Amino acid sequence: APATPTLYCARVGYHGELTEGPLAALVYNPNTIQHVGAGACAFDDDHDTFQLAFGAIDLQLTQHVRTQRLGYSTPGPIAVGGTGCDPGSIQWNGSQQIGAEFGEVRVTRPSPGGHFLLASLASTSQPIVNPAVASGCELLVQAAGPDYLGTLPFVYGISASWPVALPEFLPPLTLHFQDWVFDGAQFVSSQRLSVPLIK
Numbered sequence: 001a002p003a004t005p006t007l008y009c010a011r012v013g014y015h016g017e018l019t020e021g022p023l024a025a026l027v028y029n030p031n032t033i034q035h036v037g038a039g040a041c042a043f044d045d046d047h048d049t050f051q052l053a054f055g056a057i058d059l060q061l062t063q064h065v066r067t068q069r070l071g072y073s074t075p076g077p078i079a080v081g082g083t084g085c086d087p088g089s090i091q092w093n094g095s096q097q098i099g100a101e102f103g104e105v106r107v108t109r110p111s112p113g114g115h116f117l118l119a120s121l122a123s124t125s126q127p128i129v130n131p132a133v134a135s136g137c138e139l140l141v142q143a144a145g146p147d148y149l150g151t152l153p154f155v156y157g158i159s160a161s162w163p164v165a166l167p168e169f170l171p172p173l174t175l176h177f178q179d180w181v182f183d184g185a186q187f188v189s190s191q192r193l194s195v196p197l198i199k
Contacts, residue, residue: 006024007024007025007039007052007054008021008022008023008024008025009021009022009023009025009039009041009050009052009070010022010023011050011070011099012099012168013098013099013100013101013166013167013168014099014100014101014165014167014168015167015168017099017167017168017169018168019097019098019099019168019199020199023070025039025052025054025068025070031059032058032059033056033057033058033059034057034058034059034061037054037055037056037057038054038055039052039053039054040052040053040054041053047071048071048072049069049070049071049072050069050070050071051067051068051069052067052068052069052070053065053066053067054066054067072097072198073198073199075096075097075196075197075198076174076196076198077196078091078092078096078193078194078195078196079192079193079194080191080192080193080194081140081191081192081194082123082125082138082140082178082191082192083125083136083138083140083191084137084138084140084188084189084190084191084192085134085135085136085137085138085188085189086109086179086181086183086188086189086190087109087110088107088108088109088110088179088181088190089107089108089109089190090105090106090107090177090178090179090190090191090193091105091106091107091193092104092105092106092193092195093105093106094164095166096195096196096197096198097166097197097198097199098166098167098168098170098171098172098197098198098199099166099167099168099199100165100166101165101166102163102165103163103164103165103166103195104161104162104163104164105117105152105161105162105164105177105193106159106160106161107159107160107161107179107181107190108158108159109158109159109181110158111158111183112156112157112158113156113157113181113182113183113184113188114154114155114156114181114182115154115155115156115157115160115179115180115181116151116152116154116179116180116181116182117151117152117155117160117162117177117178117179117180118141118143118148118150118151118152118177118178118179118180119141119149119150119151119152119175119176119177120141120142120143120147120148120149120175120176120177121142121147121148121149121173121174121175121176122141122142122147122176123140123141123142123176123192123194124139124140124141124142125138125139125140126138126139126140127139128189132186132187133186133187133188133189134186134187134188137187137188137189138189139178139189140176140178140189140191140192141176141177141178141192142176149175160179166197170197170199171199172196172197172198172199173196173197174194174195174196174197175194175195175197176192176193176194176195177192177193177194177195178190178191178192178193
């Protein structure tokens, strides 16, 4: 608007709640700009940035379209580690940006089994010695106490996936996942999947 000295933008998550901002997209400078017009925004999914555009009139009354990019912070790398005793793979699909709705943990293994996916805020490395558990299996996520988030819904099959939305109220943190599979004879475990989340 003509009377607005600064254009602001804000990022919201899938509930429409604020995750970042408001941020100044253009700060009015009376030495170079006489008038700032309305702004618009588009998402560039090839570069994971927002492109902001706005009209401006300089001191010589020349009209310009100015642009500015608003990018996401770069999250830490997703890591798969620890000693698993199942030949399957575990991976994260989707954004690591808090406020994203369509994150997913996916597990694939050579033969079907019953999947119990554990989620936690902390990791561990604890060998499990039990006749119901295959030799060499380790618990790689906290499965008790305040850091334990729970077990996601049971899935049976060669592959399994669980949607993981990242609501706006979350602070930056790392989620840890481990799949425990009953293969018909014993429990076997995947490696640990660690997913750093950012705002």
